[in-house]
Amino acid sequence: MKTFRSIVITGASSGIGAALALDYADDSSRLVLNGRDAQRLDAVATACRARGAEVDARTIDVADRAAMAAWLKDQDAVRPIDLVIANAGISIDKGPGQGVDEDRTRRTFAVNVEGAFNTVFPLLDAMRARRNGQVGLVSSLAGFIGLPRASAYNASKAAVRVWGESIRHQLHRDNVGVSVIIPGFVESRITMGNDFPMPFRMTAPRASAIIRRGLANDRARIAFPIGLKAAVWLGTALPGNLTDWFLRRFSR
Numbered sequence: 001m002k003t004f005r006s007i008v009i010t011g012a013s014s015g016i017g018a019a020l021a022l023d024y025a026d027d028s029s030r031l032v033l034n035g036r037d038a039q040r041l042d043a044v045a046t047a048c049r050a051r052g053a054e055v056d057a058r059t060i061d062v063a064d065r066a067a068m069a070a071w072l073k074d075q076d077a078v079r080p081i082d083l084v085i086a087n088a089g090i091s092i093d094k095g096p097g098q099g100v101d102e103d104r105t106r107r108t109f110a111v112n113v114e115g116a117f118n119t120v121f122p123l124l125d126a127m128r129a130r131r132n133g134q135v136g137l138v139s140s141l142a143g144f145i146g147l148p149r150a151s152a153y154n155a156s157k158a159a160v161r162v163w164g165e166s167i168r169h170q171l172h173r174d175n176v177g178v179s180v181i182i183p184g185f186v187e188s189r190i191t192m193g194n195d196f197p198m199p200f201r202m203t204a205p206r207a208s209a210i211i212r213r214g215l216a217n218d219r220a221r222i223a224f225p226i227g228l229k230a231a232v233w234l235g236t237a238l239p240g241n242l243t244d245w246f247l248r249r250f251s252r
Helices: 015-024 038-050 065-078 102-130 151-172 204-216 226-237 240-251
Strands: 006-009 030-034 054-058 083-086 134-138 177-183 221-224
Touching: 006 015, 015 030, 015 038, 015 204, 030 038, 030 065, 038 054, 054 065, 065 102, 083 102, 102 134, 102 151, 134 151, 134 204, 151 177, 177 204, 204 221
Parallel strands: 006 030, 006 083, 030 054, 083 134, 134 177, 177 221
Antiparallel strands: none
16 A cells, blocks of 8 residues: 655645645645635645645646646655646536537646646656656546536546556556546535536545545546446446437436
């Protein structure tokens, strides 16, 4: 079982990211936190420091490749990073028809996909050279099926999942682990805006406990909750026309 002491978490100002930061915070940890909301991020950082952690918190846009690379490489020089969790994500295409808007789609991919690249790649060479490190990539159960809403979000999370599952094999030889985190509905700023039923919705602290256990054990997929996971995987096994018919009825 792996232990982590120097940890990067993006999207740490709320939801899963904030819960993970608080759970990893203790007097032996150094946390490198990123988030969009400066006030919320400062509150999380303050709470982590109260638990004894050393914290560097920044509101850098994860889509800014150069800024992220400079910041993360500086942090790795202060104390070598042994866990990086690319959690930052947005969903701005939830309404009917918004998912085919070009600007919304490009911005979603810039944050959710390129943001993951910009979080992982600046640290990857150093982890490989040290032959030590763990990467956590936050995808979503929504990334398994083309759902009627949030097409850009769903597609971006599918891209993150498949990329993570692929590089896991390639990085294994360097002793760098990769876990793809695949949650269902977790209480967060994204799910707060949903106007439809969210079965098996989970609190962020409960999700954090599942994720931390999975990362410590270098699990390839950390997918939860089991009920929604089973429903989604059943949907992927059905013939395409049948899945399409069911989703159209459900979306109405």
